[in-house]
Amino acid sequence: MEKIGFIGAGSMAEAIIAGLIKDGIFQPEQVIVANRSNSKRLEELSTKYGIKTTQNKKELAEESSIIVLAMKPKDVKAGTDGIQGEIDQKLIVSVLAGISIDTMKRIFGNQAAIIRAMPNTSATIAKSATAIAASENVTMNQIKKCQTLFEAIGICKLVDESQLDAVTGLSGSGPAYVYFLAEAMEKAASEMGLDSDVAKELIAQTLLGASEMIASSDKSPSQLRKEVSSPNGTTEAGIKVLQEKGVKDALISCVKRSCERSNEIKTEFQTALISSNS
Missing domain, CATH: 3.40.50.720 (NAD(P)-binding Rossmann-like Domain)
Known part of the structure; x- marks a missing residue:
C-alpha cells in the first residue's frame, strides 16, 4: 500500500x-x-x-x-x-x-x-x-x-x-496583493459611511465574481475592464484615478520585486548550506 x-x-x-x-x-x-x-x-x-x-x-x-x-x-x-x-x-x-x-x-x-x-x-x-x-x-x-x-x-x-521565482512573485505572494486591494476598498467604504459587514460581503463577492469572469471568459482582463467602463461613467472616473496614481506600474513593480526576493532567498539558502557543509 x-x-x-x-x-x-x-x-x-x-x-x-x-x-x-x-x-x-x-x-x-x-x-x-x-x-x-x-x-x-x-x-x-x-x-x-x-x-x-x-x-x-x-x-x-x-x-x-x-x-x-x-x-x-x-x-x-x-x-x-x-x-x-x-x-x-x-x-x-x-x-x-x-x-x-x-x-x-x-x-x-x-x-x-x-x-x-x-x-x-x-x-x-x-x-x-x-x-x-x-x-x-x-x-x-x-x-x-x-x-x-x-x-x-x-x-x-x-x-x-x-x-x-516568477510564480512566487505572481501567485505565491499574490493573495496578499488581493488582500491589500480589499483593505483599500474597505477603508474607502468606511469613509463613505457603509456598514463594515455589508462592505466586506460586497467586496468579497465583487472580487470573487471578477475572478470567476477571468477564469471562465476567453477575454483578457483588459477587455473585461473596458466592457465595464462606460464613457464618462463611474467606472471610467475611478480607473482614471488609478492611472493617475500609477497603480498599474506599482503592481507590476510589486510582483517583480517579490520575484527578485525569491531569487535572493534561494541564493542565501544555497550559500548557507554550502558553508555549513564545508
Whole structure:
C-alpha cells in the first residue's frame, strides 16, 4: 500500500492532507506526518483526519513512497538529517519557498527524484494556484502523481524551475496583493459611511465574481475592464484615478520585486548550506 509522508505539520501540510483525503486520493491510513517537537499538533491532526503521526522522521521515510517536505525553510537541514539513506526510488516533494532543486540535491544526492512546488495560502480552502518543477530524475508518472496531489487543493501547472521565482512573485505572494486591494476598498467604504459587514460581503463577492469572469471568459482582463467602463461613467472616473496614481506600474513593480526576493532567498539558502557543509 503506497503511503505519503509529511515532514512538517503546519497549515500547508494540513491543507494538502485535507484535500488528498477528501478527494479519496489517499486514505487516512496511507498518510503519515512527523514534526520535530510539537506532539500536541500531531495529536490534533491524528484526531481530526485519522492519520498516523510520529516524531521519528526516519520511520516516516522508510514507510513512505512520497515524502513531502513542509517544514519551515530555515529548518530544512535539521528536518532532513538522517533520512538521506531512505529516499532511494522515492519521490521528494518540497513546498519550501526559496529552496532550489540544486540545494535539495546537495542534501539528498544527484540521483534523487525531486519536485519543487509553489502553492499559495488559498490551499486551505482548496483554491491554491500551484506550480511545480521537476529534477531530471523524476519520471512522467511521478509528475502526474504530483499534479494529482496539488489538484486536490486547486489547480497545478508544470513549469521549468527557472520560472518558479516568477510564480512566487505572481501567485505565491499574490493573495496578499488581493488582500491589500480589499483593505483599500474597505477603508474607502468606511469613509463613505457603509456598514463594515455589508462592505466586506460586497467586496468579497465583487472580487470573487471578477475572478470567476477571468477564469471562465476567453477575454483578457483588459477587455473585461473596458466592457465595464462606460464613457464618462463611474467606472471610467475611478480607473482614471488609478492611472493617475500609477497603480498599474506599482503592481507590476510589486510582483517583480517579490520575484527578485525569491531569487535572493534561494541564493542565501544555497550559500548557507554550502558553508555549513564545508
